[in-house]
Amino acid sequence: MTTGYVFHHAYLWHDTGTSAGLLPADPAAGIQPAVHIENPEAKRRTHELIHVSGLLRELLVIEPRRATMTELLRVHTPAHVQHIRTQSDRRGGGDAGDGYSPVGHGSYDIARLAAGGLLALVTAVADGDITNGYALTRPPGHHATADTGMGFCLLNNLAIAARHAQTVHGMGRVAIVDWDAHHGNGTQAIFYPDPTVLTISLQQANCFPPDSGWTHENGIADGTGYALNVPLPAGSGHAAYLHAMRQVVIPALDRFRPDLILLANGVDANVFDPMARQMLTTSTYRAMTRLLVDAADRLCHGRLIAAHEGGYSPFYTPYCVLAVLEELTGTTTRVTDPFATVVAAYTAEPLRPHQQDVIDEAAHLVSRID
């Protein structure tokens, strides 16, 4: 079993500007210039840990390429692609659509390199060069819809990868699991009427986008039943997420029998993340990944490709990703989560009834999958 790894330092050069957290600097409104919360630091440190821990030696490094226009247009409208390009060409950059998604000068090419990194992994899986893989990409993608960027996302990398798997490599059924703390609304919208792509999203309820990701969002037309959501209450942790994986995600995958599993590996549901209020630890990411790896082994020859999505804690993100990668490769490194002790007590919470209710509601919908 070989695990592929896509990374490029150009991903770190995607420029989100002198924003203060989420907002463009505006001194007159009292908004001091600062760094955008979606800056390169967490990802840079993640790549460095992968190297320093020794894990890099266990991975097959795959150089990304830029996704072509044909590949982008399988998912996005020409107007949206053109909009990103225009914003990217401007000296000071611009925004991908919702005012919260900075496009830096030159970010169009970087976004294409991010999408293309996933395409390279899909092809490597199809060719049998790797069994599974991880793309440490930037900018993220799961909020981007067919016709607009949003939530820091420019192009929907995973959706483009799913269509590539289907169109070029003949993988008929693709499942996309999204455990980013925020709703994978873009991915869901793109495949909403499509029964060949199952989307399952676990997120903090009503966080971002607002009023999105409720359980009743279950697909439409032929796609009915092929969109699943588990909107977990703020403050959910290890027990709730593992229960959701076991009651919803894995049963859904088992019913769907995908040819390929894609994972939107946002790690912003971790206990230190500034952008959500969940309480996952490296143990949670490890256990959830283990479940997915097992499902992939059982269902689709181990084919599992993860794309990096959110994750805004510069100091904790690296360990969360390392845990995911260790499970993908089936190895462990000499680096253990140094924060495990300090968060042990409060992340050991049992499953709470108000969390279980949400999970049960989602579990009832699994049987619609055929």
Place this chain on the structure above:
Amino acid sequence: MTTGYVFHHAYLWHDTGTSAGLLPADPAAGIQPAVHIENPEAKRRTHELIHVSGLLRELLVIEPRRATMTELLRVHTPAHVQHIRTQSDRRGGGDAGDGYSPVGHGSYDIARLAAGGLLALVTAVADGDITNGYALTRPPGHHATADTGMGFCLLNNLAIAARHAQTVHGMGRVAIVDWDAHHGNGTQAIFYPDPTVLTISLQQANCFPPDSGWTHENGIADGTGYALNVPLPAGSGHAAYLHAMRQVVIPALDRFRPDLILLANGVDANVFDPMARQMLTTSTYRAMTRLLVDAADRLCHGRLIAAHEGGYSPFYTPYCVLAVLEELTGTTTRVTDPFATVVAAYTAEPLRPHQQDVIDEAAHLVSRID
């Protein structure tokens, strides 16, 4: 009505080292050198916003002084004070006791200047120069006990201030309200057997320190009933905190009839804070401060002094503190919370039953205060 304001740039020079989040850098263990989460940035930006917003013109700036040994020893053991001093004298600094509380080279004097800033405010209140005041100090204090530092805290600034108010200024009864996301364990421990100082702490349950701040921690000996805790579940927000203020904090203050109210203004229960999982917004801090200001007006001639404690979001902390200060001064600036829109949906959660249970439990204890 005049509001005092203590700040000194030396507070920003307290050096927490090249730590990664909470942990000292240790490359061999995979811990990359970085910045400590308790670094100057959030406080620096807060002071800058106070200036740029124009609010500084409404405040009486009070220069801090260093707390004397006599003043420190009213609260701390000689051994602890000496320990801080010894660690501070070392070229590379050291730790205040628990391994999570960096003492920088020279931090002893800075910590004394932080404690002394609160003493200056207490004296100004006693002299009638100000009605209330805010000390934007660093390092924080509320976790420090009589004989050890912990949780980033070196000296318990507020406890030293309370004893100063009693000893020097003849204020018999002092109430300390602590809405930092973490338990004000140090302050509680210092006054646990003492019925002249009421401590009330609202925090995320079982967060930090672990297994501390439960409702049953209610004081001991003569102090029984004079320590109150509201250990709110992770994910609690505006509704829960306001309910706790109205059901526990304000009734307790009304029964206690303090001569002075001290506030441990940790703003790390805000919705973007990396160190806790609560969901407060500037509106919450504004409303909670309003309740305290009203109580102070009703009970003790408006005497209310706030010390800055936790608050780790560089971009959101400034607005939380500005809201507190606007309520203390009774003015508003031209700066409105620019993040209000983006968090409106998910911070509008109603009070949940599992939150209400905790609050009710604490409310039952209020009648023990005499």
Place this chain on the structure above:
Amino acid sequence: MTTGYVFHHAYLWHDTGTSAGLLPADPAAGIQPAVHIENPEAKRRTHELIHVSGLLRELLVIEPRRATMTELLRVHTPAHVQHIRTQSDRRGGGDAGDGYSPVGHGSYDIARLAAGGLLALVTAVADGDITNGYALTRPPGHHATADTGMGFCLLNNLAIAARHAQTVHGMGRVAIVDWDAHHGNGTQAIFYPDPTVLTISLQQANCFPPDSGWTHENGIADGTGYALNVPLPAGSGHAAYLHAMRQVVIPALDRFRPDLILLANGVDANVFDPMARQMLTTSTYRAMTRLLVDAADRLCHGRLIAAHEGGYSPFYTPYCVLAVLEELTGTTTRVTDPFATVVAAYTAEPLRPHQQDVIDEAAHLVSRID
């Protein structure tokens, strides 16, 4: 004798973007997003040192105001002022004219507050509230000409101050000394034909702007003789600058008999500055300021106002400015230049012949002043 001090944290909010040194980020051209060399850090640290050293207590803090349109138009063309405003109104900001002068969103108001800081000092001197003063302003000004910004400068703060002194406060003759490492080309150009404003600039020869600041640039028409330049070779240090002060600057001031001396206090000729190749130390700035203070005492009742210009070393700039301020106030603080030892050897160079030649050439022109 009282020394005024102008500073506002809004100066630090002037946003020079994600530039790499001098250049806008451009990933496609291999230019990684980074910080602009003219970022707030050196000035922020300077202000903090002024506070922590205790010097702030010796200064009369004067709150800046925004320069009015009338005041700006005494120096700048309406088209230039409008250009800055338009660039500033754009969400992503723009440039002040030469492609090296970022205008952040909202920088127009900040630039007016910088110019207005100097106006406040001029008025305070005229009113006798202070004898001399220092404006720790940002953005800088001395490269800005009547009709364009350049070299990080938006508005020519000192030129606006000179005209204010003449027009409003009846000071007939104003001398502007500029020891920034780069040529004060903007100031020189504005007053080139004007014998009522003497400009004297010491700089690294041919550094910035290229081919500007030669000795033969000596004024025009009625202003002939009233512009002086000392284009010192790269590598010039303490001996060369002091010689230039004694042979050129002071004799020129003595002949000119100004009613007010303005100082463009760029400290980027210091030995650690990345933007020039000169070798000054705090001792040099101290000695040069001493000479100017003495001249001001002798010639114009001590009236001397310094504006902060360049200075890009975050760690050494603060000590250079502290030395200037200590001389202005006639006090010393407990802080001594901690870098003095490490640079002692190579900054002790004697005056070299090729440096002396340049100074002699400039000295010959002093007699043209009447």
Place this chain on the structure above:
Amino acid sequence: MTTGYVFHHAYLWHDTGTSAGLLPADPAAGIQPAVHIENPEAKRRTHELIHVSGLLRELLVIEPRRATMTELLRVHTPAHVQHIRTQSDRRGGGDAGDGYSPVGHGSYDIARLAAGGLLALVTAVADGDITNGYALTRPPGHHATADTGMGFCLLNNLAIAARHAQTVHGMGRVAIVDWDAHHGNGTQAIFYPDPTVLTISLQQANCFPPDSGWTHENGIADGTGYALNVPLPAGSGHAAYLHAMRQVVIPALDRFRPDLILLANGVDANVFDPMARQMLTTSTYRAMTRLLVDAADRLCHGRLIAAHEGGYSPFYTPYCVLAVLEELTGTTTRVTDPFATVVAAYTAEPLRPHQQDVIDEAAHLVSRID
């Protein structure tokens, strides 16, 4: 022809602490905590540019190993190695000897990995896997002597490499060229009595260490004539350095007929470097490297190994190193020096007589080499 490239992200984890420029933070002395000038940023950005420019694809990436105790002791005393280890084991780190050379916690292993990176290159050259190579290492090495660290240097990486080449790979004569802006005093001292290792150092005269690197330092005993120095005056630029290369370095290499050329590629003589006052550009580094590559081709089958030494401009260092690497590989990338225009005028200075005198003096000593 193949060019080897050694880099490891662990190099970036060498922790120089919260120093202010060169000095440990000391708030009581007015020294604000900040970043050390020898921090990872310039090297990190250099590696990123090597990747993003596409040059990485032209290089043979060689994984470094840790130098063994035997290898270290060929150059250093046991006491010095033990000292570094002891300092490194301390939680807060320490210093390598002179008070200006921080040893971070864990830096001992990183320093061994830096030295070992060069050993890996030497072996790869000896094995014929590569013709030449570059080690982008950290911490630097050329100031470290046999028994002490100094000037940010812990272990003398190049000296260890030279001894390895001689002892293990039978390369009898090794030449070490050092164009770092500071004197390669450690390397010179280690080989001062040894005629089998020729050291040639070009530096800013009397800069660091003070009173070191004069022309008269020419070797001792059998080594007489085998140490050369060109102490160029501050402000020297392209013309002076190229003249020194042509009049001193290349003739010396031609007489010495080395089996291997090592290059101490400090790029801190560049025109933007804060730690020296020289004026080199990427064109200079390109031309100097070209001369060395040609000499290596002529003299020793192209065997040329460069170690990264100083270079403190975060924005300009990457382009200087890219120029060196392009010449080593004989290729060019799409990235051209974006700063070329802005420094064109003042870096075009002709050779000055006081520079030529120094070069001539050094050139006279070349004939002593046999």
